[in-house]
Amino acid sequence: MTDQPSPPSLYAPREPIFPRKVTGFFRRFKWAILIVTLGIYYITPWIRWDRGPSLPDQAVLVDLASRRFYFFWIEIWPHEFYFVAGLLIMAGLGLFLFTSALGRVWCGYTCPQTVWTDLFILVERWIEGDRNARVRLHKAGWNLRKWRLRLTKWAVWLAIAVATGGAWVFYFTDAPTLARDLVNLTAHPAAYITIAILTATTFVFGGFLREQVCIYMCPWPRIQAAMMDPDTITVAYRDWRGEPRGKSNSRRKAQALQAEAAAQATGPGEARYPGTPYRQDAKSAAPVLPPIAETGDCIDCMACVNVCPMGIDIRNGQQMECITCALCIDACDDVMDKIGKPRGLIDYLALSDETAERAGEPVKPLWKHILRPRTILYTVVWLLIGLGLVYALFVRSDIELTVSPVRNPTYVTLSDGTIRNIYDVRLRNKSGEDREFRLRLSSDEILRIELEGTDDLSLNIPADTTVLQRVYVTSRPQDQAAMNAATDLRIWVEDTTAQTRASKATTFNGKGN
Amino acid sequence: MSKGKTDEVTGTDTTGHSWDGIEELNTPLPRWWLWTLYLCIIWAILYSIAYPAWPMVSGATKGLLGWSTRANVAADITAHEGKNADLVTALLATDMDVLPASADLNRYAVARGGAVFRANCSQCHGSGAAGAKGYPNLLDDDWLWGGDMAEIEYTVRHGIRNEQDDDARYSQMPAFGEMLEKDEITAVVEHVVSLSNAEFDAKLAETGATVFADNCSACHGETGLGDRAQGAPNLADAIWLYGGDRKTLTDTVKNARFGVMPAWGPRLTEADVRAVSAYVHSLGGGE
Numbered sequence: 001m002t003d004q005p006s007p008p009s010l011y012a013p014r015e016p017i018f019p020r021k022v023t024g025f026f027r028r029f030k031w032a033i034l035i036v037t038l039g040i041y042y043i044t045p046w047i048r049w050d051r052g053p054s055l056p057d058q059a060v061l062v063d064l065a066s067r068r069f070y071f072f073w074i075e076i077w078p079h080e081f082y083f084v085a086g087l088l089i090m091a092g093l094g095l096f097l098f099t100s101a102l103g104r105v106w107c108g109y110t111c112p113q114t115v116w117t118d119l120f121i122l123v124e125r126w127i128e129g130d131r132n133a134r135v136r137l138h139k140a141g142w143n144l145r146k147w148r149l150r151l152t153k154w155a156v157w158l159a160i161a162v163a164t165g166g167a168w169v170f171y172f173t174d175a176p177t178l179a180r181d182l183v184n185l186t187a188h189p190a191a192y193i194t195i196a197i198l199t200a201t202t203f204v205f206g207g208f209l210r211e212q213v214c215i216y217m218c219p220w221p222r223i224q225a226a227m228m229d230p231d232t233i234t235v236a237y238r239d240w241r242g243e244p245r246g247k248s249n250s251r252r253k254a255q256a257l258q259a260e261a262a263a264q265a266t267g268p269g270e271a272r273y274p275g276t277p278y279r280q281d282a283k284s285a286a287p288v289l290p291p292i293a294e295t296g297d298c299i300d301c302m303a304c305v306n307v308c309p310m311g312i313d314i315r316n317g318q319q320m321e322c323i324t325c326a327l328c329i330d331a332c333d334d335v336m337d338k339i340g341k342p343r344g345l346i347d348y349l350a351l352s353d354e355t356a357e358r359a360g361e362p363v364k365p366l367w368k369h370i371l372r373p374r375t376i377l378y379t380v381v382w383l384l385i386g387l388g389l390v391y392a393l394f395v396r397s398d399i400e401l402t403v404s405p406v407r408n409p410t411y412v413t414l415s416d417g418t419i420r421n422i423y424d425v426r427l428r429n430k431s432g433e434d435r436e437f438r439l440r441l442s443s444d445e446i447l448r449i450e451l452e453g454t455d456d457l458s459l460n461i462p463a464d465t466t467v468l469q470r471v472y473v474t475s476r477p478q479d480q481a482a483m484n485a486a487t488d489l490r491i492w493v494e495d496t497t498a499q500t501r502a503s504k505a506t507t508f509n510g511k512g513n
Numbered sequence: 514m515s516k517g518k519t520d521e522v523t524g525t526d527t528t529g530h531s532w533d534g535i536e537e538l539n540t541p542l543p544r545w546w547l548w549t550l551y552l553c554i555i556w557a558i559l560y561s562i563a564y565p566a567w568p569m570v571s572g573a574t575k576g577l578l579g580w581s582t583r584a585n586v587a588a589d590i591t592a593h594e595g596k597n598a599d600l601v602t603a604l605l606a607t608d609m610d611v612l613p614a615s616a617d618l619n620r621y622a623v624a625r626g627g628a629v630f631r632a633n634c635s636q637c638h639g640s641g642a643a644g645a646k647g648y649p650n651l652l653d654d655d656w657l658w659g660g661d662m663a664e665i666e667y668t669v670r671h672g673i674r675n676e677q678d679d680d681a682r683y684s685q686m687p688a689f690g691e692m693l694e695k696d697e698i699t700a701v702v703e704h705v706v707s708l709s710n711a712e713f714d715a716k717l718a719e720t721g722a723t724v725f726a727d728n729c730s731a732c733h734g735e736t737g738l739g740d741r742a743q744g745a746p747n748l749a750d751a752i753w754l755y756g757g758d759r760k761t762l763t764d765t766v767k768n769a770r771f772g773v774m775p776a777w778g779p780r781l782t783e784a785d786v787r788a789v790s791a792y793v794h795s796l797g798g799g800e
Contacts, residue, residue: 008526008539010528010541010542011543013543013544014543014544209545212543212545408639408640408641409641409652412652412653412797414653414655414752415653415654415655416750416751417751420652420653420797422652422797452797453613453795470795470797477751
């Protein structure tokens with residue numbers, strides 16, 4: 001046997017978190033965001049939008065079967081996917097902008113994981129009571145009362161989860177029809193499977209995994225942490241104002257300090273509160289103990305820790321787990337009001353402000369933190385892409401054509417020596433009604449256009465469809481185009497009802513090559 | 514479990530591993546993460562039992578669910594045939610001459626025919642149907658045996674000059690190398706060249722005209738416009754199946770030509786015969 005200590009466990013059980021109820025500005029703000037975002041999510045599929053008889057009347061619809069995306073007055077075809085790509089780029093740049101200005105504000109306020117977890121915790125509090133009651137229930141044995149409370153809570157969670165998964169599928173097909181089919185058990189299996197999967201993820205992520213999703217599953221905390229800089233406003237603790245922390249009762253304070261000192265003596269690992277980066281005295285192992293009379297504003301009431309949905313102590317400084325939900329600000333402000341100290345011991349604060357405040361220098365005004373070259377650049381690029389998309393949206397036409405020349409063979413000789421080229425022309429009618437399209441061509445040389453299967457140059461294109469038409473362009477043998485290697489031409493299509501036109505340039509191959 | 518060593522600066526436990534005096538901090542993984550690993554292992558075992566997985570001497574294990582890509586493809590094909598059943602019935606019931614008038618059915622026939630063509634016809638006629646020397650170009654407006662829907666369908670069904678089908682289109686040009694003198698052949702070739710407005714020797718062509726009238730006009734017509742009933746080509750147009758230069762024409766006159774096309778009626782389904790006829794008709798030369 002050796003005196004080598006046995007290796008520590010490489011796996012840690014989850015520490016349960018029981019966030020306490022909190023009131024204040026940020027909590028109210030978060031409730032408002034929760035109502036708005038969940039409202040948008042649940043209600044949107046039920047909004048109707050009249051597009052005429054042949055098109056769906058759902059305002060927002062991702063019609064995968066017929067490859068269309070409807071968004072109110074906008075209809076996106078698969079070949080216009082660049083609109084979606086542009087929106088995704090804008091979303092990415094928006095994330096850069098908000099993160100560089102306000103830190104992980106997405107995580108703290110609008111991330112679905114945060115919003116649904118908030119909702120699930122609210123349900124938990126209504127059913128099982130606030131923090132202390134929940135801790136007691138957690139420690140209690142599985143008696144009848146615990147079963148009743150737990151089963152009630154899980155049932156409500158499950159109902160929310162089913163509604164969440166259920167709302168998702170309504171975005172992909174006509175909502176009222178699908179709702180009826182779902183109830184009658186006649187909907188497509190894909191709908192039930194999707195609902196089942198999303199119900200399971202919502203139930204497990206919102207009810208049980210919660211902060212574990214943010215800490216261990218989500219890559220964004222790392223990405224966003226890399227995008228923050230000293231001017232980024234984020235949730236921070238004014239440790240120069242709060243420390244040394246302690247209860248105002250001097251005896252209890254002395255006891256606490258003795259306990260702290262004893263804990264520090266057995267090794268820093270056992271300390272209840274590891275030193276903040278600023279207090280760290282790495283050279284001497286001796287803990288820096290404050291004189292009893294000089295205590296900071298922090299009364300060590302643990303309110304900030306108890307309300308934290310991530311189960312962390314913001315007084316340890318910036319940390320990866322913090323989603324900047326600002327609930328600790330509300331909790332601390334409440335306590336500061338009660339003990340008659342100024343608010344803002346925990347506050348939205350930039351790292352550069354921290355340095356300035358610590359040195360007693362004036363801090364930068366808020367707008368200087370937000371308006372700086374980096375955020376302005378993000379905003380400008382974001383706006384440029386946005387304006388580009390809006391422009392593209394307004395200039396796009398109801399009619400379109402694509403021309404793909406058939407190059408197998410490059411040309412065909414007819415019996416009288418006429419040279420003929422073949423083109424596969426796709427004609428797209430994006431209007432909501434049947435239209436008559438007329439084709440013609442323009443070129444410097446003498447060329448003739450004909451359509452396969454009809455003597456006419458007009459075609460009826462049904463509403464919201466693409467029609468493939470084989471088009472022939474011919475040059476008489478004595479004309480220049482038949483003898484040249486290549487002749488430029490342009491194929492035009494005109495919507496005879498709306499008088500709109502579109503065209504595509506292409507090439508006519510003669511015998512010259 | 515007793516504690517390991519603790520790092521003094523961070524207050525974090527170490528794993529006990531040390532390299533050149535640098536110790537590894539222990540940041541424990543959540544235990545549920547370990548469970549997901551075990552779940553994945555269990556899943557993998559069940560998966561390999563349910564689906565084809567383990568390679569054996571003669572093929573992999575079949576799996577309890579009996580799943581196979583081949584069966585999936587067969588099911589997909591059956592499903593699509595089921596969806597097209599109405600169109601196939603309509604295609605079989607519709608008179609070929611009026612097929613282009615019903616747009617949806619014609620679109621189906623042309624699409625289906627295109628697939629049939631690429632699998633069965635493109636070997637000779639080319640994937641773009643432009644043909645090659647001896648194999649007619651199907652994109653132009655020149656037809657040896659007729660280019661309306663019914664004639665094309667007959668040609669596809671019975672073929673040309675083959676021995677399998679008694680109803681195959683048949684004609685045979687004699688080899689004139691043994692019947693005509695050498696200078697008579699030269700003259701008649703010159704006459705044929707003159708028919709399509711190429712540059713020619715007028716005197717020689719005049720001699721050739723007599724030879725043509727005596728030997729060729731019975732099939733190719735007095736003016737060389739050909740005769741579709743016999744599959745005799747039009748010699749006055751710009752299209753040559755084997756070539757329009759004097760050397761090739763001399764070869765053709767001396768040795769004759771005998772292009773063969775198989776009968777596709779026995780090889781293809783009725784629907785495929787109709788579909789590929791509709792496809793050929795839609796390529797630009799259909800009459």
